[in-house]
Every structure is written in C-alpha cells, then in structure tokens.
Amino acid sequence: SDLQLNKTYNIASDTVLDLNGHDISSTQGGTLFIVNGGKLTIEGEGTVETKGRVALARGNGEIIVENGIFESATSDVIRVEDGTAVINGGDLTGREGAVYAREGGSTIIVNDGHLTGTDNFAVATNGTNGMGNNHITINGGVFEGNIVSSGYEAICIYIANDDTFV
Numbered sequence: 001s002d003l004q005l006n007k008t009y010n011i012a013s014d015t016v017l018d019l020n021g022h023d024i025s026s027t028q029g030g031t032l033f034i035v036n037g038g039k040l041t042i043e044g045e046g047t048v049e050t051k052g053r054v055a056l057a058r059g060n061g062e063i064i065v066e067n068g069i070f071e072s073a074t075s076d077v078i079r080v081e082d083g084t085a086v087i088n089g090g091d092l093t094g095r096e097g098a099v100y101a102r103e104g105g106s107t108i109i110v111n112d113g114h115l116t117g118t119d120n121f122a123v124a125t126n127g128t129n130g131m132g133n134n135h136i137t138i139n140g141g142v143f144e145g146n147i148v149s150s151g152y153e154a155i156c157i158y159i160a161n162d163d164t165f166v
Contacts, residue, residue: 001022002022002023002024002025003022003023003024003025004024004025004026004027005024005025005026005032006026006027006028007028008028008030008031008032008033008034009032009033009034010034010036011033011034011035011036011038011039011040011061012035012036012037012038013038013039014038014039014041015038015039015040015041016040016041016043017033017040017041017042017043018043018044019042019043019044019045019046019047019048019068020044020045020046021044021045021046022046023046023047023048023049024046024047024048024049025048025049025050026049026050026051026052027050027051028050028051028052029051029052029074030052030053031052031053031054031055031056031079032048032050032052032053032054032055033054033055033056033063034055034056034058034061035055035056035057035058035061035062035063035083036058036059036061037059037060037061038061038062039061039062039063039064040055040057040061040062040063040064041064041066042055042063042064042065042066042068042090043066043067043068044066044067044068045067045068046068046069047068047069047070047071048068048069048070048071049069049070049071049073050071050072050073051072051073051074052072052074052075053072053075053076053077053078053079053094054070054072054077054078055077055078055079056078056079056080056081057078057079057080057081057083057084057085057106058080058081058082058083058103059082059083060082060083060084061083061084062083062084062085062086063078063080063083063084063085063086064085064086064088065078065085065086065087065088065089065090065092065113066088066089066090067088067089067090068090068091069090069091070090070091070092070093070094071093071094072093072094072095072096073095074095074096075094075095075096076094076096076097076098076099076100076117076120077092077093077094077097077098077099078092078098078099078100079099079100079101079102080099080100080101080102080103080106080107080108080134081102081103081106082103082104082105082106083106083107084106084107084108084109085099085106085107085108085109086109086111087099087108087109087110087111087112087113087115087141088111088112088113089111089112089113090113090114091113091114091116092113092114092115092116093115093116093117093118094116094117094118095117095118095119095120096117096119096120096121097117097120097121097122097123097124097145098115098116098117098121098122098123098143099115099122099123099124100121100123100124100125100126101124101125101126101134101136101163102126102131103126103131104126104130104131104132104133104134104161105133105134106125106134106135107134107135107136107137108123108134108135108136108137109136109137109139110123110137110138110139110140110141111139111140111141112139112140112141113141113142114141114142114144115141115142115143115144116143116144116145116146117144117145117146118146118148119146119147119148119149120145120146120147120152120155121145121155121156121157121158122143122144122145122156122157123136123138123143123156123157123158124155124157124158124159124160125158125159125160125161125163126160126161127158127160127161129161131160131161132160132161132162132163133161133162133163134161134163134164135163135164135166136157136159136163136164136165136166137165137166138157138165138166143156143157144156145157145158
C-alpha cells in the first residue's frame with residue numbers, strides 16, 4: 001500500500017526500494033533518504049512526492065534511480081555531496097532542480113529520464129569557489145530548466161568551476 005513518511009531515513013548499506021506501483025509522500029521539509037557510504041537503488045513504477053528533498057548522497061554514498069516519478073515542492077530532488085547519483089530513467093521534477101552536485105568531488109551520470117527544474121536548473125553543480133572537481137556525464141534524457149522567480153534566467157544544465165562535463 002501507499003506510505004506517508006515524515007522523518008529522515010539514514011542508509012549506510014546497499015538498499016533497494018521497489019516502489020512496485022505504490023506511492024510515497026512526505027510533508028516534512030528536509031531530506032527523506034540520506035545515503036552515507038551506502039547505496040540506494042530506487043526501482044519500480046510509483047511516485048515519491050515530498051515537500052523537501054527526496055534523497056542525498058554523501059560520504060561516497062550512491063543513489064541509483066531506475067524509474068518512477070519523483071517530485072520536490074521546495075528543493076532539488078537529488079543532491080550529491082561527495083557521492084554519486086546515477087539516473088537510468090524516471091521523471092524527476094524539483095522546484096530547485098532535479099539533480100544537484102553541491103560538494104566538490106561529486107559525480108552525476110544521467111543515462112535516461114526526464115529531469116525538470118520548475119524554478120531553476122535540471123542538472124547543476126555548485127558555483128561557489130572551492131566546490132568544483134565534480135564530474136557530470138549526460139548520455140541521454142530530456143532536460144527542462146524553468147524560472148518563475150523574477151530577475152533570474154532559466155538554465156537547463158549549469159556546470160561551474162573546474163567541473164568535468166561529458
């Protein structure tokens with residue numbers, strides 16, 4: 001059955017979340033899944049809808065999205081801080097972006113999927129000095145960057161600093 005989750009779940013080992021046609025919703029403003037040193041694979045049809053971020057990979061953690069629908073009302077859907085995110089499919093829509101490499105040394109690989117930022121980028125790295133050395137690889141997918149906040153421009157893919165983009 002569908003789930004309502006309103007706390008953060010810490011993942012430190014290899015974990016598979018099979019949506020299996022079900023939905024997960026969260027009204028909390030924080031991060032739903034924090035992957036620190038482990039691996040979270042999300043597969044199966046279903047929707048994960050949250051007010052905050054769906055998942056954060058840090059400390060060499062890895063997030064793999066196989067398919068499904070992911071929506072964040074206020075944040076990026078997946079954030080990477082010294083970890084890896086691999087998007088093999090799915091529909092990721094976040095107000096502040098779909099996938100964001102915030103810390104230097106992060107890796108994002110997009111093989112397929114539909115990634116949308118409703119008020120910012122689809123895929124981005126951090127433009128702050130010292131936050132570079134990220135690696136972004138785009139092999140496929142559809143990307144949309146939109147803007148609703150006045151004074152800004154819509155950007156689909158934003159790569160900053162000394163980051164690598166392939």
